[in-house]
Amino acid sequence: MADPRERTQGDAPPVIEAAGLSCRYGDHLALDRLDLTVNAGEIVCLLGANGAGKTTTIQLFLGFLRPSAGAARIGGVDVAARPDESRRRSAYIPEQVALYDELSGLENLEYFTALGGRGPRPRAELARILVEIGLQEDALHRRAATYSKGMRQKVGIAIARARGAEALFLDEPTSGLDPAAANDLSALLREVQRGGAAILMATHDVFRAKELAARVGIMRRGRLLAVLRTEEIDAAGLERIYLEHMSR
Incomplete structure (x- = not known):
């Protein structure tokens, strides 16, 4: 293999x-x-x-x-x-992933995906991506202010996946x-x-x-x-x- x-x-x-x-x-x-x-x-x-x-x-x-x-x-x-x-x-994941703390993980994903220029994605599809990335379902609707660094990085990777990024930095x-x-x-x-x-x-x-x-x-x-x-x-x-x- x-x-x-x-x-x-x-x-x-x-x-x-x-x-x-x-x-x-x-x-x-x-x-x-x-x-x-x-x-x-x-x-x-x-x-x-x-x-x-x-x-x-x-x-x-x-x-x-x-x-x-x-x-x-x-x-x-x-x-x-x-x-x-x-x-x-492209997509970028810095040492500290910047999210809007007042928004939930799912809302952040919706916002940054729309900014990527590929148009909106169905909310259920974005929620599925977050779960596949490893964010717990009970965290999807929690404010990002409560997220650990690892959870923020998972949202960052979900953004890259949802946007279909060819290059990840x-x-x-x-x-x-x-x-x-x-x-x-x-x-x-x-x-x-x-x-x-x-x-x-x-x-x-x-x-x-x-x-x-x-x-x-x-x-x-x-x-x-x-x-x-x-x-x-x-x-x-x-x-x-x-x-x-x-x-x-």
Whole structure:
């Protein structure tokens, strides 16, 4: 049986693509000529310390920043040139998922799905998606102010699924989660992956990256130093190589 981390769609072009992507803040080069692709049904993790360029990379793909050079593309769409279209193709799960606290989980899902530009979805269908994602039925109509971080992330993933996002970007999603919640998140990401989405995740978690990703990129000071295939290395080996790069 094929490893689900290796799922791609034949010779289709990458869903997520950075081509010579750079970003400068004044004299500081935050990202230096990044070349990276993520295919449909593939998870790629970026490892690195704070300031490595991981979050900058994701913000460029989301259109929050403009590149100084190169291009960020989602489904072949240049993010800087066509930001609205690229946003319709993508979804974002930050470390802390922002929901409207006065709305319920289901109401948040309705609102953000409608914002995605694909039109309203039946409420029963959205409720089913939330339950499939793992939100308890008794939480569907509770105010999001009562939700834990893990529950908020489940709503975030439900939003990505309901919108039919081709690309999913995550920034430190396991930070602050207990082991059970982190395992739940990993299982959900595999479900999204099996649905054909391309997933790019920034993380400090070497072992979670090894578990989830087909490829792991190691970043330092804005540069991508190495890309490793996780099928070819164990977690201890990945950690050793990562620490070697961080000590140089």
